[in-house]
Amino acid sequence: xxxxxxxxxxxxxxxxxxxxxxxxxxxxxxxxxxxxxxxxxxxxxxxxxxxxxxxxxxxxxxxxxxxxxxxxxxxxxxxxxxxxxxxxxxxxxxxxxxxxxxxxxxxxxxxxxxxxxxxxxxxxxxxxxxxxxxxxxxxxxxxxxxxxxxxxxxxxxxxxxxxxxxxxxxxxxxxxxxxxxxxxxxxxxxxxxxxxxxxxxxxxxxxxxxxxxxxxxxxxxxxxxxxxxxxxxxxxxxxxxxxxxxxxxxxxxxxxxxxxxxxxxxxxxxxxxxxxxxxxxxxxxxxxxxxxxxxxxxxxxxxxxxxxxxxxxxxxxxxxxxxxxxxxxxxxxxxxxxxxxxxxxxxxxxxxxxxxxxxxxxxxxxxxxxxxxxxxx
Ligand SMILES: [Zn+2]
Numbered sequence: 247x248x249x250x251x252x253x254x255x256x257x258x259x260x261x262x263x264x265x266x267x268x269x270x271x272x273x274x275x276x277x278x279x280x281x282x283x284x285x286x287x288x289x290x291x292x293x294x295x296x297x298x299x300x301x302x303x304x305x306x307x308x309x310x311x312x313x314x315x316x317x318x319x320x321x322x323x324x325x326x327x328x329x330x331x332x333x334x335x336x337x338x339x340x341x342x343x344x345x346x347x348x349x350x351x352x353x354x355x356x357x358x359x360x361x362x363x364x365x366x367x368x369x370x371x372x373x374x375x376x377x378x379x380x381x382x383x384x385x386x387x388x389x390x391x392x393x394x395x396x397x398x399x400x401x402x403x404x405x406x407x408x409x410x411x412x413x414x415x416x417x418x419x420x421x422x423x424x425x426x427x428x429x430x431x432x433x434x435x436x437x438x439x440x441x442x443x444x445x446x447x448x449x450x451x452x453x454x455x456x457x458x459x460x461x462x463x464x465x466x467x468x469x470x471x472x473x474x475x476x477x478x479x480x481x482x483x484x485x486x487x488x489x490x491x492x493x494x495x496x497x498x499x500x501x502x503x504x505x506x507x508x509x510x511x512x513x514x515x516x517x518x519x520x521x522x523x524x525x526x527x528x529x530x531x532x533x534x535x536x537x538x539x540x541x542x543x544x545x546x547x548x549x550x551x552x553x554x555x556x557x558x559x560x561x562x563x564x565x566x567x568x569x570x571x572x573x574x575x576x577x578x579x580x581x582x583x584x585x586x587x588x589x590x591x592x593x594x595x596x597x598x599x600x601x602x603x604x605x606x607x608x609x610x611x612x613x614x615x616x617x618x619x620x621x622x623x
Pocket of ligand 1: 562563564565566567580581582583584585
């Protein structure tokens, strides 16, 4: 599944129709909670079919497309299932909570009720033809469209498509890259290419902190507090957009320039390595970077794989021996073979090598480096 996010430009009337439809869905969701609780009090559990039968009497049919209302039921029922499976596992669980307006901001058109038109509009049942920017070719069969209102009050359509993933074209790997992500640089690859941490994020983060401080000083429930909240939401949104843009471009670079991409599996790395605070801030970015690499690679028919970290930053990429260093030491100086290179560069070379080692022998274009046995410690 691949999704495209398109900006929508509804008219005032369409906007109020969308607002109404979303709010009706929200109330429907809350009604489901209410009905289930009521039944539960009488010692009875409502099942899916019973809720389904109640559905037509619970929604204003002129406002909400019927399939979209069904999706609300589906979502509600799924949430219930998740809770009950958690409780079966022995986890402590709470109740499903009623959703306030601020926590419900989308409507889901599944399978039907929508149409993408060539004149840059999307036709939605019960809403009308909404102007939108189709900034790229939509590929694959459209499965659903989720219309979402961001905190900044901008509207988006998330178009979810089903795509057949291309099988990896050739087994013969030529352009192989290993990427090391880190705190000092966002990424350092085995080609010596460095992607620095984007500075604009730091700038926006400063702005955000200032806005947060301002907000905390405003009087509760006042108009100016509400205004400041919107200000803060706009900054949040901007940071989100900037980060996404950066990650899309960075991942695109690798998919366009290589046919095999190796990164280090961070989950495992985090468990065994340090618990630096700064890291957790970047973690989400890295994970999102890997996700983007993964689907872009799958789409382009190239190989993307995570390798198990194994002394990635400590061992020497030239002779394979362990060269112990703390986080503060930025240069890898091997006293055995005399190799002196950037610490992250050394790590990326190791990632590339362990990626190559994991490939079936027939696929290796690059002859593996000759390695000396590991020093016994
Ligand atoms: Zn060495």
